[in-house]
Amino acid sequence: MIVLSHISKQYQALPILREVSLTLAAAQTHVLLGASGCGKTTLLRIMAGAMAPDSGQVTVDGVKVIAADPCPLAQIMGYMTQEGGLFPHLTAEQNVTLMAKVRGLPSAERKARLAELSSLVGIDERLLAHHPAQLSGGQRQRVALMRALFQQPKYLLLDEPMGALDPIMRRELQSTLKQVFEALRTTVILVTHDVGEAAFLGDTITLLHQGSILQHGSFLDLVQRPSDPHVTAFLQAQRPLPQLSELGS
């Protein structure tokens, strides 16, 4: 369980987060939803211990997170960013097994885990010999997901993992993620600005607006009992597909 209490953060005198308090239960998928600049990525990085808040505190499983270099929670957290954050000079496999190697996991175990994960995320194992530049955007994200999952993390932090993908790949990866989340029952915190993605993947959704939480609840809660007109406005902002009848002959 992750508990955030009264988290505030400024960047060059500009408030990014204001007094954010939030409790995220284990074994669920929590979506941090909001427009660009609402503070959702900053919040994710504070949870990971990559950045210290100006005030307030984070506890993970009851232990206070103290930001440090390298990240103190790296052992129990998997992390993945929009572009995947794969290192271009390493092959996909080297990217995936980087930390396991650094921590001295035997080669046989690494091989077994690679096979297991590549079938889980749906990537041909042969592709793992390639460098990131030789892979498609979707393949890169699957490799990044493998890297995030490799050490069986208790928490999975995903920062707009589908942000750079075209709609078809995005849809495929969303399905993959849903299967993975259900199979692993890991605690997932996923940052996105896509309402459909949030509704599809999230057990809970936290809608952020200008550094504050507008509403926290299930998608149904947000639709049926919006706490603020902004909530409804955000949920309906995505343009629906036009009806066939509207398109004329």
Add this chain to the structure above:
Amino acid sequence: MNRLRPLILLLSWLLFITGTALPSKAAPPPSSRKIIVAAKPFTESYILSEMLAQIIDAEGEATAVRKFGLGGPTLVVDGLKAGELDLDVSYTGALSHLFLPQTPNPSRAELLTALRSHGLLLSESLGFNNTYAIAVRTAMAQTLRLANISDLIPHHTLRGAFTPDFLNYDDGFYKLQQVYGVALQSIKPMQHSLAYQALQSREIDLTDAYTTDGALPQFELTLLKDDRGFFPTYFAVILIRAEIAERFPKTWQALRKLEGQLSEAQMTAVNAQVDVHKREVSAVAREFLVQHKLIGNPRPPTRGAVLDEGLWIATAEHLYLVLSALLLSCLLGVPLGIVAVQFRRTGQVLIAVTSLLQTIPSLALLCFLIPIMGIGAMPTIFALFLYGLLPVAQSTTAGLLSLDSRLIETAKILGLTRLQRLRLIELPMASLYILSGIKTTAVINVATATIAALIGAGGYGRFITSGLAMNDVRVILKGAIPTALMAILFHALFEQLSRWLVPKGLQTEPARSP
């Protein structure tokens, strides 16, 4: 770093190979039967020292090792005092200036005493007085009616260029100006052979010359008479370490047979054989020695003579200098670049210092280093290493700063420590930059290493130095062309190396669509 390691290993290996291919670098131990003969970069010095070397070899007590083309009399005397050189042909005027600067016109006895305190001995004069003279174009001498130096007094618009030594000596040009009351429009320092060219193309009007200069007739120059007896005498003498004279008495005896053998006219004629007729120094020296029965049946020189010296020895020497310096530059430059990124303030200071080093002219830097490191390969390698530091450090810094900060952030979040990030992520990703810095350094080293000849470290520079000294383009090209080729080769080698060492994923390759 794991990507750079093979490069370091390769460099060390190449260094070992070239190192073992070289004739011994350091000053030989006292037990060795070698006599190191020095020569300064002008024709007469090459010829006379070559004569000494051939006499030594003919005598058979020891073998001569030629260190020819050394930067100047001060350098050679320092080398003799330090025991890094054994003998040289010197001039009494120059020695008086160096050893008894306070005594005007010291006697031979005074000079001998001064030299003995430094463990040095002197032969009698070889016969000729090669003193300074002022040279002008013969045509100009006729129009302006110049015969004596004092005839220059009324002419204030003349332009002079003089060898740096002549400008610096107390009995050099500035003193001459005082004694004669001569005033010139401009005074520039210039190498001898260049000054003659400049004189011929009317860029300057007068220069200093030597009275035995073989090139004088070729350039149609007239020497002005020293009508006030200003110039001291510069009798040629053999300067030798006393220890060598004692250890090889027969050789010293044989060398002294040169005493009184060369008149001014003879020396000028011998010099002209090389300067004007472009004959090889070793051949001219051998011919003179045989004619004067100073050596018997000459053995054809197999190696070591100035111009027949195998190109491969020069190549090995050059490579040795370039590679050792490059290795040191990498070993210190890369960490320096890393420090400059991690600690900005300290880094800026360090980079500023290395930039400053870059601005020191190479010869000046060598002069600073000689009192500390002596002559030969050591100071050259050190100088090249200092020059190479900046490109390597700067390319490392540039490479590290060019990295995508989001990737570094990801590495932090994955849990890599600073050192692990540096080793596994940052340096490999910056390797393309770092290698290009190392390539620049290698190419600069190849070019700069040519100055090594001036301080006895050999390399291709020996041909360039002697070619310049004897105004022989063919000899200059013998050094210049291999230097250019080696620079191109290094360039190509590093292009290939970066294909091999830089991680595949960083080399531009089109992204493949699935």
